[in-house]
Amino acid sequence: MVLAFQTEFELYEEFTKRRKKLISVMADERKALNVYIATAKFATDKDKKRGLEYIDSLITSPKGDMFxxxxxxxxxxxxxGFLPERMKQKIKNTFINYTAYRGDTENHWVMYYTALYLASQTWPDIDGDSWYTGKSSNKNLKEAEEWLNHWIKLTTTIGQGEFDSPHYGSxxxxxxxxxxxFAKDHNMRKKAGMMIDLLLADYAVEYLKGIFTGGHSRIIRSQVYNHFNxxxxxxxxxxxxxxxxxxxxDMVIFSCLSSYRLPYIIYRIATDRKNPFINRETKRVRNIIRIGKERNPPVYKYDYITKNYCLGSLQGGxxxxxxxxxxxxxYVSEHPNGTIFSLHPYYSSVELAMFFPEEIKIMVDEVSKSKTIYTDENKWVSSSPFExxxxxxxxxxxxxxxxxxEWPRHIDSFFPKSLDQIEREQNGWIFCRDGKIFVxxxxxxxxRWIEEKINYRLSSYFQKNGLIMEVANSDEYxxxxxxxxxxxxxKLDVKNFDKELKxxxxxSNGDVMEFKYDGLRKINGSAVKFENYQLFNSPFIFSKYK
Structure with missing residues (x-):
């Protein structure tokens, strides 16, 4: 018991050092100013004048909605506590008068309603004629509370829709x-703390020396191959x-300043990689509003996590x-871009129409204005109904x-140039080695094997297509x-692939995997049943689905 206490104390000291370093570096930032950086400057009493000038200029012409x-x-x-009364009043007036768009994604709504909840709580006596919502502070607070409670219940029963996102998780x-x-209501504070525990524990299971492993609902292109960006x-x-x-x-500042302290068990979940383990999870598809039979179909996640790598997947579609x-x-590597994966670079108005309410025929053009790579056949992020x-x-x-x-009609695979060794053999197998892993x-x-700036692109122009990958730690051989x-x-059997897609x-462990497109997935003759998946199921976390 004493040893455990000492370990936790030492870890807390290390956390405190990292926390102080993050805040200090953010406070010293002079070029890339934003609200988070300004918060760090006030928290450390460094260059508060510049931070205040920035906030003043920002609220003079507010934009960005929930962001x-x-x-x-x-x-x-x-x-x-450090703001002049003039600035307090100006910020108050901004919240009351600025019409913030609620957004169209899960993270948008969480940010929007959190801001509305805390602003309504902070200025409780404002009537509906003054608020941009047309509702009183009390009614705003109630609406925000109801939606946040709805989101918490949904997340803890059938999973997140924007799950496991390296970019949007924060x-x-x-x-x-x-x-x-800052919530004054005890129940809301308690629920928020429990949600922090849940979200960090969910992250911890798939954490590998800084890498957020596994399949992701949403990820930015550069983050696919740069794990630390x-x-x-x-x-x-x-x-x-x-x-x-x-x-x-910068977006971690509210975590750094929070009184929340990570439970020791979640730290252990993130760092205990002594033994390989399987992680199964159930998430949900974001709200389908048309071209679908179910509002939130389940997403099935599977990870195999070891001390040096994680192979992780969603079921596809x-x-x-x-x-x-x-x-x-x-995988863990001394080199950059430590990942291998494949995709079908799909885009379609049908995909967009499932989730967005706008006119179908203009959707691709409209989305491409903000997501410029959406129609790029060389993109590295994409869903596909054919995968x-x-x-x-x-x-x-x-x-x-x-x-x-359908177009594009090819699949692409990413192989980093930074691999220690790549061997493409005549029998079809491609073997890779990097540090402590074999692939x-x-x-x-x-x-086609195409050389690009940081990677080799395997591009295959066959509509019926596929791959098999097996990974090992180098000390296994x-x-x-x-x-x-x-x-x-x-033994590998693909002799009737074009006809059967099987x-x-x-x-290497002797297990027989049998997989037919749109058919059963079998291990040693037994069908894999996704309906047996739970919300969380690993050696570290278990929670029933629904």
Whole structure:
């Protein structure tokens, strides 16, 4: 018991050092000013004048909707003790008069309603004639509370819609930190703290030395191959350590200033990688408003996590528009861009119409204005209705069946140039080695091997297509040669692939994987049943679905 206490105390001291360093570096920032940086300046009494001038200029011409109101209420609540009365009144008037758009995604609504909740609580006696909503502070507070409670219930029963996002995850956690620290209602504070625990524990299971592993609902293109260029990495550094100092750190300021302290068990979940383990989770598709039979179909996640790598996947299909990342291998490396994955670079007005209410025929053009890579056939983020996966431990089979008339008609795979070794053998297998991992990749169809700036692109122009990948830690084999020989001795049956779209592969562990597109997934003859998945199911976390 004493040893455990000492360990926790030492970890708390390390956390405190990381926390202070993050705040100090943000406070010293002079070029890239924003509300988060201004908050850090006030928290450390560094260059407050410049921070105040920035906030003053910002609220003179407010814009950005929930991306403006959420950080602004955080700044105000953390800094109000140091603000002149003139600035307090100006910020108050901004909240009352600025018509903030609620947005159209889950993270938008969480930020919007958190800001509305805290602003209505902060200025409780304003009537509906004054508020931009046309409702009194009390009614605003009630509406925000009802929606936040609805979101909490939905997330804890059938999962998040914008789940496990390296970019947008902080847009859920940041608001919860503000509610935890500033909500006057005891129940709301308690729920916010529990949601922080849940979201960080969810992150911790898939955390590997700074890498947010597994499939993602939404991810920015550059974050797919740069594991450390995202806001969630900053939170991983703050709470779990075991990674480099983050480059994207400003959005973590409310976490740094919060009175919340991470339970020791969640730290252990994030860092205990002594033994490999399987993680299964159920999330949900964001609200489908048309061209679908179910509002929130389930998303099934599977991860195999070891000390050096994680192979993780979603089941495939359109689960989130525009920025979905269905599967990948992410691994610990001294080199950059430590990931291998494939995708079908799909885009369609049908995909967008499932989730957005605008006129279908203009959707692709409208989305492309803000998401400029959406129609790029060389993009590295995409959902596809023609992609399905089947993973068992360290092996994955990915199948594609691109319909006639659809475009693009090719699949692409990403191989980083930074790999220590890449061998493309005549029998079809591609073998890779990096640091402490070995990778075997079998492309079912012929392909082009294209050299790009940071990677090689495997591009295959066959509508019926697929791949098999098996991964291993290097200490599982005497040598890379032994790994390759074992893989080549494994039984692989794709002889009737064009007719049946079916693969049978015997893994190096002797398990027989059988996968037919739009058909059953079988392990050693037994069908895998997604309906048996729970909300969380790993050695660390268990929670029933619904």
């Amino acid at each position: 403006f109101t959420y950080p602004l209420i955080g700044f105000y609540l953390h800094s109000r 847009c859920f956690l940041g608001p919860m930190f503000l509610l935890y620290d 995202n806001p969630m990495h900053s939170l991983g550094y703050l709470y779990f350590g075991d990674t480099e100092f983050p480059s994207r750190r 359109i689960l989130q528009p525009i920025q979905q990342h269905t599967w990948d291998l992410s 399905q996966t089947f993973q068992h431990k360290n092996t994955i089979i990915v199948l594609y069946n691109i319909k006639d008339g 075997a990749y079998y492309p079912i169809k012929p392909y 005497p040598s890379f040669v032994d790994f390759k020989n074992k893989i080549k001795s494994n 693969v049978i592969y015997t893994t």
